[in-house]
Amino acid sequence: MGREKSIMTGTPLLIVILAAGKGTRMRSSLPKVLHPVAGRSLLGHVIAAAQGASAARIAVVVGPGMEDVRKESAAQAPGAEVFVQEDQRGTADALLAARPALAAHTGNVVVLFGDTPLMTPATIAAAEANLAQADIVVVGFHAGDPTGYGRVLTDASGAVTAIREHKDASEAERQVRFCNSGVMGFRSARMLEVLDAIGNANAKGEFYLTDAVEIGRAKGLTVSAVSTDERETQGVNDRAQLAGVEADWQARKRLDVMAGGASLIAPDTVYFSHDTVIGQDVTIEPFVVFGPGVTVGDNVIIRAFTHMVGIDRKIKSGAKIGDGVELGPFSRLRPGADLGKGVHVGNFVEVKNAVLEAGAKANHLTYLGDARVGAGANIGAGTITCNYDGFNKHHTDIGAGAFIGSNSALVAPVKIGDGAIIGAGTVVAKDVAADALAVTRAPHDERPGWAAKFRAMMAKRKK
Ligand code: UD1
Ligand code: CA
Numbered sequence: 001m002g003r004e005k006s007i008m009t010g011t012p013l014l015i016v017i018l019a020a021g022k023g024t025r026m027r028s029s030l031p032k033v034l035h036p037v038a039g040r041s042l043l044g045h046v047i048a049a050a051q052g053a054s055a056a057r058i059a060v061v062v063g064p065g066m067e068d069v070r071k072e073s074a075a076q077a078p079g080a081e082v083f084v085q086e087d088q089r090g091t092a093d094a095l096l097a098a099r100p101a102l103a104a105h106t107g108n109v110v111v112l113f114g115d116t117p118l119m120t121p122a123t124i125a126a127a128e129a130n131l132a133q134a135d136i137v138v139v140g141f142h143a144g145d146p147t148g149y150g151r152v153l154t155d156a157s158g159a160v161t162a163i164r165e166h167k168d169a170s171e172a173e174r175q176v177r178f179c180n181s182g183v184m185g186f187r188s189a190r191m192l193e194v195l196d197a198i199g200n201a202n203a204k205g206e207f208y209l210t211d212a213v214e215i216g217r218a219k220g221l222t223v224s225a226v227s228t229d230e231r232e233t234q235g236v237n238d239r240a241q242l243a244g245v246e247a248d249w250q251a252r253k254r255l256d257v258m259a260g261g262a263s264l265i266a267p268d269t270v271y272f273s274h275d276t277v278i279g280q281d282v283t284i285e286p287f288v289v290f291g292p293g294v295t296v297g298d299n300v301i302i303r304a305f306t307h308m309v310g311i312d313r314k315i316k317s318g319a320k321i322g323d324g325v326e327l328g329p330f331s332r333l334r335p336g337a338d339l340g341k342g343v344h345v346g347n348f349v350e351v352k353n354a355v356l357e358a359g360a361k362a363n364h365l366t367y368l369g370d371a372r373v374g375a376g377a378n379i380g381a382g383t384i385t386c387n388y389d390g391f392n393k394h395h396t397d398i399g400a401g402a403f404i405g406s407n408s409a410l411v412a413p414v415k416i417g418d419g420a421i422i423g424a425g426t427v428v429a430k431d432v433a434a435d436a437l438a439v440t441r442a443p444h445d446e447r448p449g450w451a452a453k454f455r456a457m458m459a460k461r462k463k
Pocket of ligand 1: 022089
């Protein structure tokens with residue numbers, strides 16, 4: 001889990017993520033921190049930021065009975081310790097639920113909220129760097145509308161004196177627009193002493209972590225503040241805020257992808273996943289969706305309305321789109337699609353758990369599932385791999401250079417040799433040898449003049 005010692009201060013960093021909130025305003029059976037942004041849970045984003053900031057140890061504070069949050073934490077950070085806060089008595093109480101981790105730690109501690117997924121490793125590192133001079137650091141931001149946030153109060157010299165929660169603030173204090181993001185850092189030496197001194201005599205009757213500032217100062221500790229962009233501090237309390245965070249995440253990712261050498265003709269219509277990898281000189285047309293686990297090579301064109309999902313619960317390897325691939329419009333890639341160099345996949349073609357080797361083409365109206373398509377093979381319009389018998393999935397193997405005529409059904413398990421030709425409309429239920437022709441068409445039966453005679457007879461009968 002990252003380096004042992006932080007590059008910023010040379011001491012090990014413990015990051016504690018507070019995630020015990022149920023998130024009742026989400027109106028969901030799913031705990032709030034498990035709702036996804038860009039295909040990854042809110043908690044997963046926060047853990048990734050903690051890992052990006054080279055935390056030596058990560059602790060996650062969850063609510064009672066949140067087994068699935070515990071599992072998500074273990075999946076994202078196997079070494080993270082999980083603590084349970086029995087009652088939701090405020091952010092200081094939540095942090096103290098991780099007391100064993102705090103007591104065992106001798107470096108710096110940074111506290112993050114599990115519902116604030118846009119916080120960057122750079123901001124965490126900036127907070128940590130400040131702990132070289134101060135005992136406590138607060139990450140603040142200049143709020144467009146500060147309503148509801150804790151205000152970071154300063155004295156005439158600019159030193160941070162307190163954080164006042166909105167509900168407890170005076171009219172004058174409410175005029176302050178520099179707000180607490182929720183991210184705070186502490187040198188561990190006197191941290192527990194400060195946290196244990198926090199009471200709950202306030203508007204909400206909660207143990208506020210923010211009171212650490214005033215209490216710390218009274219004990220002679222120094223407090224400093226760093227500032228970050230308001231967009232990073234957005235929290236998720238309801239579904240509208242979830243959509244807002246998703247929009248900001250996507251905006252950030254689109255800029256990254258373009259900076260990496262891809263052209264997005266209509267960036268606002270393209271949706272990425274947290275792990276999407278895009279190469280150079282890639283063109284992405286409007287209305288394209290990337291689900292989790294998709295990797296795109298160089299010189300690829302992805303035409304409009306293409307939908308790609310690279311991994312799911314069963315298939316973990318991820319979809320690969322090789323160099324020079326042409327995709328879409330209206331293509332669908334599902335988990336395990338692996339498109340080699342220069343492959344063409346066209347309109348209304350679905351690919352699942354299938355390898356298309358270099359130069360293979362499936363340009364129209366096709367389903368390729370549980371298959372290998374050899375290099376340079378041509379798959380005609382309307383070809384279907386019949387991979388499922390209602391009980392099990394079976395494999396189709398198509399050799400290099402094979403030609404599959406339009407509207408063919410390949411009944412798996414079946415193997416078509418290199419260079420074989422399958423006539424249009426064939427139902428292939430037996431293996432076909434290399435370079436053979438296979439056709440299962442009924443013989444062509446033609447009766448000259450029959451149609452004209454038939455029409456004449458019918459017309460006479462109708463009179
Ligand atoms: C908090 C800050 C406020 C800041 C704002 C930024 C405090 C007292 N206030 O207010 O200064 O401007 O965030 O968004 O810290 N949690 C627990 N257990 C609890 C209470 C909270 O785990 O008993 C977790 C929540 O799940 C959440 C986080 O702590 O992830 C913040 O709690 P919340 O109640 O949302 O704090 P705010 O009122 O938003
Ligand atoms: Ca909040």
